[in-house]
């Protein structure tokens with residue numbers, strides 16, 4: 001299937017209060033961007049842990065996008081600082097695993113920044129298109145224990 | 147598990163980009179899906195009815211609605227599901243409008259994306275669990291921050307509905323900017339005549355506790371029960387004893403020597419003062435940065451204010467006081483600051499004393515202003531006046547892309563007042579575009595033009611001085627030619643900025659702000675007075691530049707939402723919180739340090755962590771960090787998120 005026409009698969013984990021609202025704002029303002037992103041809503045970006053991100057890469061994501069509130073604006077005070085720490089560590093781990101760390105992108109997008117969201121989606125998709133498919137491409141299937 | 151899936155066309159908003167038939171056909175064959183239907187408007191009555199009757203006839207136990215953003219209609223569909231007897235948390239939405247049809251053009255790929263989003267929602271729905279919300283008792287009091295016209299109006303409305311209001315104002319008096327004006331556009335009502343009675347009502351109202359010269363120091367808790375700490379600065383005057391007679395101010399050794407902040411330094415006052423004669427409360431305040439007794443510890447033989455006050459109200463020992471109380475709702479009405487004109491150095495605000503800003507000129511019109519209402523500026527009657535519009539508005543160079551909405555009209559008002567007082571004075575307005583959008587505004591603008599005010603389109607480039615007179619250089623963009631006007635007075639139509647105090651308020655209440663840095667409303671059209679924080683509402687210029695009628699209207703709106711909330715004894719708290727699986731918990735206490743709300747408490751006896759339901763806000767940070775995977779985040783469990791993930795890949 002990939003060989004026919006590969007286009008990046010991108011998963012986005014967006015916090016409900018800022019980035020998800022920013023993505024909605026992009027929609028309300030009809031700011032177009034490529035349809036590669038699949039968004040999963042969480043309450044705060046700090047809900048996302050390493051296993052989820054690794055799972056995404058294992059099951060075929062070419063990139064994972066994490067969107068949170070700007071520093072100081074997290075709905076839960078400082079969740080986004082924890083997110084930043086976790087993502088920084090994980091980026092190093094990914095490099096060791098042979099996955100280009102640019103495949104994991106963290107951005108702060110406020111509820112008003114529809115334009116920033118749409119531009120970020122464009123640039124991320126462009127960047128991954130240049131890079132090609134995720135080298136770790138396994139097809140998952142194993143279920144996840146609660 | 148029987149899942150019912152409903153795909154909305156949203157008129158043509160979704161169906162013009164997403165092929166609905168394809169989506170329905172594909173989803174019908176997905177595991178657990180018992181029913182899959184589409185409809186023009188799922189949020190309409192017939193749409194909701196369809197879901198309700200299917201729940202009954204097909205015995206559905208989970209519902210997926212693929213439509214707009216859950217931020218828009220999740221509450222609507224939760225209510226519908228609950229009406230039909232299903233737990234409201236057995237609903238999942240797929241956002242195929244804001245995050246699909248509205249942002250993509252390629253129909254095939256948009257349809258493919260919509261299908262995967264719906265599949266992902268079905269996967270999550272299949273794992274959803276019914277949740278029970280906890281009831282939070284509502285404290286029947288409100289806090290209003292900011293005592294400008296917006297805060298005053300909200301406080302009065304709430305108090306008149308029978309609830310107690312704490313009104314907190316940073317300055318020694320309430321009134322805000324409106325208290326500085328003489329007349330208001332477009333009707334030219336006297337500002338004091340319409341504002342001061344409301345200020346007095348606030349002071350007298352049995353349900354309002356007015357805390358002036360005070361700021362909110364801390365707010366904890368959430369909707370229904372916020373715990374507030376207010377810091378009241380010392381006035382060094384006993385509020386009970388002071389009658390506002392003013393003997394102290396006349397006696398002050400520094401009388402007439404201290405620039406008055408209320409008059410932007412254009413008039414002088416004493417070290418003990420009221421900002422303006424109609425101040426509420428009418429109580430004197432000692433300026434701690436100026437008073438000789440406070441700055442040097444000595445004022446003559448003995449402070450003359452102490453001698454002059456026969457009530458013995460002066461108290462140099464007074465210290466700051468803290469007030470703590472609980473409220474169920476908060477209105478933020480912190481208003482605006484004027485744009486700092488020195489950020490546009492070409493207009494010479496810092497260099498020439500006859501270059502004023504709009505607010506400064508307002509004080510010259512005021513009977514209690516620096517010249518008692520006479521247009522006598524720096525000792526002279528101006529014979530030629532130039533207004534420069536959009537100073538600091540619609541100007542990306544200073545970071546303000548927005549229109550300040552009141553400057554065109556206050557310039558028209560001020561131009562009219564000058565013509566009224568000085569019919570022979572030449573008045574020129576250099577404008578970018580004329581924005582007279584409100585009721586009666588266009589008519590007022592026409593009237594001012596007929597009175598002989600010259601309107602010239604195109605903005606000013608520079609103000610300079612030659613032979614002791616000011617010159618304004620500009621370009622007339624209608625005639626396409628540069629020109630110059632000599633002026634005795636140049637007035638900069640400075641725009642509106644969020645007040646510096648907005649930062650503190652934003653972080654205390656976790657409020658979002660729009661790109662202009664004013665507070666962001668929950669929805670630009672449908673929820674203009676709400677914020678995304680339950681129980682916190684916005685009124686007046688705190689939310690964005692606006693005139694007095696709009697500030698008042700929004701203040702009434704905010705008050706009605708507060709009253710709506712306070713009229714309940716209990717509100718339902720979202721059960722989306724973290725739960726500890728005590729069998730798995732090894733007592734490592736990693737989660738404890740992560741929680742910003744101190745919701746975690748370690749049970750020493752049993753060696754396990756516990757989470758307080760009332761304190762947990764449901765961010766899920768602890769669930770993500772738990773090394774043994776023993777914290778589960780309701781509605782956003784690991785398995786639910788991963789199930790969603792597997793479907794979209």
Ligand SMILES: Cc1cc2nc3c(=O)[nH]c(=O)nc-3n(C[C@H](O)[C@H](O)[C@H](O)COP(=O)(O)OP(=O)(O)OC[C@H]3O[C@@H](n4cnc5c(N)ncnc54)[C@H](O)[C@@H]3O)c2cc1C
Nearest residue numbers: 292294295296316322323330331481482504686687693694
């Ligand atoms: C030169 C000029 C002329 C104008 N003329 C007119 C006119 O003729 N007609 C008209 O309709 N509109 C006019 N306007 C607009 C008008 O000023 C506003 O619409 C109105 O003042 C908004 O009221 P507000 O209560 O929202 O804000 P404000 O008047 O700014 O009041 C906010 C209050 O909150 C207080 N505050 C701020 N931060 C805190 C804090 N952290 N804690 C406690 N208190 C705090 C402030 O001290 C202030 O008292 C004019 C504006 C300007 C600049």
Ligand code: FES
Nearest residue numbers: 015044068069075
């Ligand atoms: S809520 Fe947005 S990052 Fe925490």
